[in-house]
Amino acid sequence: MKKWTLVVLCALYLGASAPAWSGEKKFEIVMVAKHEGISWFDDMRIGLTEFHEDFKDKGVTAYQIAPEGGDPAKQVQMVEDLIAKQVDAILVVPNDPTALIPVIERARKQGIIVVSHEASSLAGVADWDMEAFVNEDFGRAIFETVAAGMNYEGDYAGFVGALTMETHMQWYNAGKAMIDEKYPKMRMVTEQPLEDWNTEKIALDKTNELLATYPTIKGLFGCSASSSAMISLACERRRRADIACSGIGTPSQNGAYLESGYSRAVYAWRPADAGYVCALIAYKMLMGEEIKDGVNLAKTGYESIRIQDGIIYGDAMLTLTKDNYMDYDY
């Protein structure tokens, strides 16, 4: 008899509390960025904070964490901690995508939604990978600017972070292929792009060497964020405004060179928007909405997304010129 009372009481309790649960559903969405304290991810945090403000009335908590020093192992640990904490969605910009695969799989097994950014190799592992644009288009834009600046003829060269860096090589390969096809009068002086290992000093020293070795160079591309400002700086020191420089980079680092004309244009995307959009994808999934072609993800360039092989593509390439770079603070 006693047992029955207990069961009934339990059932009553559950029955009473269940509607209360569904009534105030609370979601915790956490972004694990690459690196603590650098301006790129400080800007991404702005996006997460904005999302939090927009959706906190609907019971959503969204915030960003990141490992000090960009340590891949620490990042894995952070994702593990979030699994233990049983958050609802994890957004991640991986330092080392392969190192994250096991934890992402574990998170998904526990019903946590995972959205990655800047990691197309995680398509199919995470629920979605979100890319601000098609990488090939981005590379072609950089090379087109260089080509136009050198009047579609002459010698050129440039940088990637390393020949093994996935996105850098995607940009380079697409851009180079386009030049070879469209502008036969252009010639790349080195067989491979130079590597700067994402270090400004190496990029600058190698550009100096490049310009001394090949005085005929008319254009320089920077497919790594460290090199874009440095190629412009090396040209400025040599007072060679005739050399066309363009690359990927941040408005803050390249502003001075866009202003002086030693950089023709710099390409980027807005980290804050990327962060916001990743959070919105997770939220829509938590609400049971389907993510499909043409869905509007609120931010400029993400109004009508395109989906291919588990990757969500926006059209959010940002072209920075001397007229608009000061509108952005990262």
Add this chain to the structure above:
Amino acid sequence: MLSRLKEWFTTGNITVRIMTVVLIAYCVLVGLVNPTFFSLEIFLDFVRNGAGQAVVAMGVLVVMISGGIDVSFLAIAISSSYISTVLCTTHGWAKPKTFLSLLVVMGISCLVGVLLGCVNGLVIYFFKLPTFITTLATQSIFHGALATFVGTKPVTASRMPRSVIEFGSGAIFEFTSETGSWYGLSYFAIPVVFAVGLTWFILYGTVFGRRIFALGSNALAAKRCGVNIFAAQMFVFAYAGFLAGVMGIIYAADLRWVNPITMVGDELIVIAAVLIGGAKLSGGSGSVLGTLLGMAMIVILRSTLVLLGISSSWNDFFIGAVILVSVAVSAWRSRQESKAALRFDYV
């Protein structure tokens, strides 16, 4: 002339001699592959590219002669240049493009460098800790403290003090090439000459310098002879910090960019240059000329990849091989000397 060259060659420091030969041989090799190498433009670029490391290598040399090793100098360099440029930009100091305002930036940077160097010296002296472990720890501490308490926002070209930009772009004399490129001897040559001259004077021209050698050869004997170990050790680390401060500003001026989260990680290249130049990890030996040649070796090895059209893996291979050979030769040489000293007919 030829006989004097021969004389120098047979009597001079063995490491310096070997270095000179290797350096000349390598330059000839590069010149054969790509004759552009023998141009003034490329040579002047070497001075610019290697200036910062050459300055800081002098500090590392002094520490190594004293029997220690310092791996925190690049953390000190980034800390001092970041603190200095941030202070100057936020307070509007050093704005005018004058020598005086450059001295302000440089002065703050050196002061921070000396202070951090003193932290190293104090910890090492009072806790009697090995210098390697201590500076390895302080490297992380300085770097972490910088990011935590000062900030992580890079100083960009638009915010950099004008005087620093001018220091990085101005030249003592300049030329124009046929293609319209300007090149010249960078102002960076001045701090290099200053650092080399000062170190030379301290090591070979003062009693204090001889005490540093004594400390490195045999600390106990030096103490018995009345060398003030505390003063010597503090000086050595403060001096390394001071030169790191100078290097920090060279770096900032060169790149027009100070990012507090980068630049720690190239310490071993500088230490390698000092080692190639004949310094010993056990202390008591090393030379200014050797270090300068070692630095030249590394800079030339690193800056001829584009000329040779080879990948950077070759670079690592070359640098490794040069270190190994030079260390092996100096070890072999000192063994020969001890053997010679043991021979009775020698007495």
